[in-house]
Amino acid sequence: MPISTKLDYTLAAQKIAFAPFEFQAAKAMIETGILRYIRKNKWSSISQITENLKLTEYGVTVLIEAGIAMNIILEKDNRYALSKMGMFFVCDKMTELNFRFTDHVCYKGLEHLGESIRKGKPDGLMVFGKWTTIYEALADLPDNTRRSWFNFDHFYSDQAFPEALPIVFKCSPKNILDIGGNTGRWAIECLRYSDTVKVVIADHEGQLKDAESNLRKENLLERASFYPTDFLKGIQKLPKGFDIIWMSQFLCCFSEEEIQNILHVAKGSLGKNSRLFILDTFLDKQKNPVAEYILRMTSLYFTCFANGNSKVYHSNTIINCIKKAGLAVKKETNHIGLGHTLLECINPD
Amino acid sequence: MPISTKLDYTLAAQKIAFAPFEFQAAKAMIETGILRYIRKNKWSSISQITENLKLTEYGVTVLIEAGIAMNIILEKDNRYALSKMGMFFVCDKMTELNFRFTDHVCYKGLEHLGESIRKGKPDGLMVFGKWTTIYEALADLPDNTRRSWFNFDHFYSDQAFPEALPIVFKCSPKNILDIGGNTGRWAIECLRYSDTVKVVIADHEGQLKDAESNLRKENLLERASFYPTDFLKGIQKLPKGFDIIWMSQFLCCFSEEEIQNILHVAKGSLGKNSRLFILDTFLDKQKNPVAEYILRMTSLYFTCFANGNSKVYHSNTIINCIKKAGLAVKKETNHIGLGHTLLECINPD
Numbered sequence: 001m002p003i004s005t006k007l008d009y010t011l012a013a014q015k016i017a018f019a020p021f022e023f024q025a026a027k028a029m030i031e032t033g034i035l036r037y038i039r040k041n042k043w044s045s046i047s048q049i050t051e052n053l054k055l056t057e058y059g060v061t062v063l064i065e066a067g068i069a070m071n072i073i074l075e076k077d078n079r080y081a082l083s084k085m086g087m088f089f090v091c092d093k094m095t096e097l098n099f100r101f102t103d104h105v106c107y108k109g110l111e112h113l114g115e116s117i118r119k120g121k122p123d124g125l126m127v128f129g130k131w132t133t134i135y136e137a138l139a140d141l142p143d144n145t146r147r148s149w150f151n152f153d154h155f156y157s158d159q160a161f162p163e164a165l166p167i168v169f170k171c172s173p174k175n176i177l178d179i180g181g182n183t184g185r186w187a188i189e190c191l192r193y194s195d196t197v198k199v200v201i202a203d204h205e206g207q208l209k210d211a212e213s214n215l216r217k218e219n220l221l222e223r224a225s226f227y228p229t230d231f232l233k234g235i236q237k238l239p240k241g242f243d244i245i246w247m248s249q250f251l252c253c254f255s256e257e258e259i260q261n262i263l264h265v266a267k268g269s270l271g272k273n274s275r276l277f278i279l280d281t282f283l284d285k286q287k288n289p290v291a292e293y294i295l296r297m298t299s300l301y302f303t304c305f306a307n308g309n310s311k312v313y314h315s316n317t318i319i320n321c322i323k324k325a326g327l328a329v330k331k332e333t334n335h336i337g338l339g340h341t342l343l344e345c346i347n348p349d
Numbered sequence: 350m351p352i353s354t355k356l357d358y359t360l361a362a363q364k365i366a367f368a369p370f371e372f373q374a375a376k377a378m379i380e381t382g383i384l385r386y387i388r389k390n391k392w393s394s395i396s397q398i399t400e401n402l403k404l405t406e407y408g409v410t411v412l413i414e415a416g417i418a419m420n421i422i423l424e425k426d427n428r429y430a431l432s433k434m435g436m437f438f439v440c441d442k443m444t445e446l447n448f449r450f451t452d453h454v455c456y457k458g459l460e461h462l463g464e465s466i467r468k469g470k471p472d473g474l475m476v477f478g479k480w481t482t483i484y485e486a487l488a489d490l491p492d493n494t495r496r497s498w499f500n501f502d503h504f505y506s507d508q509a510f511p512e513a514l515p516i517v518f519k520c521s522p523k524n525i526l527d528i529g530g531n532t533g534r535w536a537i538e539c540l541r542y543s544d545t546v547k548v549v550i551a552d553h554e555g556q557l558k559d560a561e562s563n564l565r566k567e568n569l570l571e572r573a574s575f576y577p578t579d580f581l582k583g584i585q586k587l588p589k590g591f592d593i594i595w596m597s598q599f600l601c602c603f604s605e606e607e608i609q610n611i612l613h614v615a616k617g618s619l620g621k622n623s624r625l626f627i628l629d630t631f632l633d634k635q636k637n638p639v640a641e642y643i644l645r646m647t648s649l650y651f652t653c654f655a656n657g658n659s660k661v662y663h664s665n666t667i668i669n670c671i672k673k674a675g676l677a678v679k680k681e682t683n684h685i686g687l688g689h690t691l692l693e694c695i696n697p698d
Binding site: 007019020023024026028032056058063084085089095098102106107108111117120255283290294297302 | 358359361362363364365367371377381405417433462463632639648649
């Protein structure tokens with residue numbers, strides 16, 4: 001959206017000053033069914049909407065009038081239709097998941113963003129309870145918070161995994177160490193992709209329970225095992241003897257110092273012909289401004305909720321960490337899924 | 350901001366899905382002093398900002414990177430400056446007051462906007478305590494909430510009063526009934542403008558205490574008196590014998606039905622040569638899209654916090670109420686202050 005005149009600048013500033021109004025108005029327009037209704041019934045009047053959705057004329061009016069200001073709703077002779085932008089709130093999965101993530105995970109706690117930055121701690125997390133990081137808390141978060149967190153997390157990795165699989169399996173690995181394996185989605189993909197590969201998932205005990213249950217449902221437990229650990233408390237070593245060590249959307253959960261340490265430990269566990277694959281999103285490797293925008297906002301989630309010192313990085317930050325840990329990048333593949341980069345690393349020693 | 354391509358629509362939708370992130374990031378950029386610093390020190394590096402503001406490099410980085418996505422901050426060779434839009438957060442009084450109003454009065458309670466619409470009650474108000482309307486609550490709200498509410502309210506009326514005074518005083522009124530006189534700002538203007546006029550302020554007891562104290566400070570109590578009442582509970586009559594009845598930013602606090610009743614009662618109190626002056630903002634009488642945007646968002650404040658059934662109206666809604674109450678509009682003056690309209694009404698009987 002090019003901004004050019006003084007009025008545009010003024011309006012853009014007000015749109016930030018009233019941003020929480022926009023968010024909650026959009027939510028109310030979705031939840032009351034107004035957006036779906038005017039999508040199906042183009043150019044409806046206020047009274048038609050009111051009658052069909054069993055709302056008050058007043059309630060429909062204030063939301064419609066706000067929707068016009070937000071470019072979600074179009075107006076013509078006191079009749080209303082969904083705008084092209086409004087379509088995203090009705091039809092687009094990514095917009096829906098981003099919206100729910102902000103709503104269920106972030107809205108309340110974001111009030112503590114400033115404090116989180118001053119303290120270097122994820123102060124927003126306190127709205128859910130007393131935890132040091134969200135990774136400890138995940139298993140115990142309220143149901144809708146937990147669901148929206150995982151849906152957000154999985155949506156982006158789900159698009160990347162199918163493209164990453166053939167690259168990772170080119171070397172026909174016998175076994176994979178899946179570091180930060182979360183609820184087992186990558187492990188399941190691997191165990192399905194190959195009939196022989198074995199996978200060890202390393203993560204928090206809470207996530208491993210979920211992972212185990214998910215693998216059981218898929219009848220894939222036989223070639224899987226679990227390695228409970230807490231990377232945020234600092235790790236000294238990892239099990240050895242894997243053809244591949246895999247880290248997906250994992251390093252973004254740590255500070256630069258921690259990343260260097262993790263990569264150093266990973267190096268110690270890499271054999272001569274082993275590969276370390278890092279799948280992550282980088283600010284500077286995006287094809288379009290939408291992906292970059294989402295990543296820049298997601299960094300603030302890491303500040304306020306995750307652990308207070310992690311973020312979405314520039315690729316050179318991570319590549320520097322890789323080099324400092326004594327590893328070498330053998331290949332970089334960009335534009336995987338919606339905006340992931342796959343770094344294939346080796347131990348050059 | 351013209352939106353034209355599919356990418357623009359997608360981005361605009363994400364900006365709503367992440368709107369609370371934008372709001373809290375802007376707040377943190379203001380409160381940490383980052384915006385002021387890069388305004389004074391154009392094209393600073395992250396380390397310069399970090400050192401001078403005693404923040405962590407991490408904290409400055411995530412905010413700067415978010416600020417770029419929000420068009421608040423400009424980037425050139427890893428150095429940063431304030432954008433033209435960012436200037437509004439540092440220099441513009443209106444943006445500052447809108448921002449603080451959203452922050453201190455609305456952020457938390459806006460989560461209850463949907464419920465407020467379903468129930469027809471200002472459910473957002475519950476975050477402050479158990480009240481039916483914000484007008485009962487005003488005297489007891491937390492200090493910064495109260496201050497931000499009055500600053501927001503006064504800012505807009507303060508620009509309008511000087512232009513409205515000569516119009517109202519053209520008929521040399523002996524006495525004015527100031528309905529919904531709030532903390533006495535209009536009364537003070539009138540008592541200063543004329544050495545002889547007397548003013549009666551009608552409002553909630555809480556506000557009248559403030560008004561009395563403010564008039565005392567100005568040494569203007571001699572020609573003022575007070576009429577405690579609660580218009581939201583329905584009024585049957587008003588005192589008579591005034592040359593002018595005045596309602597500033599008052600009718601927007603009521604539903605259409607209540608407005609009609611209030612105007613009907615006001616009619617009963619208007620003498621043959623009396624005038625009723627209504628000063629208010631109307632959605633359809635704005636000169637620019639910024640003013641209209643602010644008013645459309647402000648309607649949602651009335652829904653969620655004020656009383657659950659009032660809003661910023663279209664002028665024809667109020668003019669219809671005036672007619673239905675048996676009054677006639679003698680003159681309409683638009684574009685007063687930042688976007689007020691002054692309606693001069695008479696009793697045609």
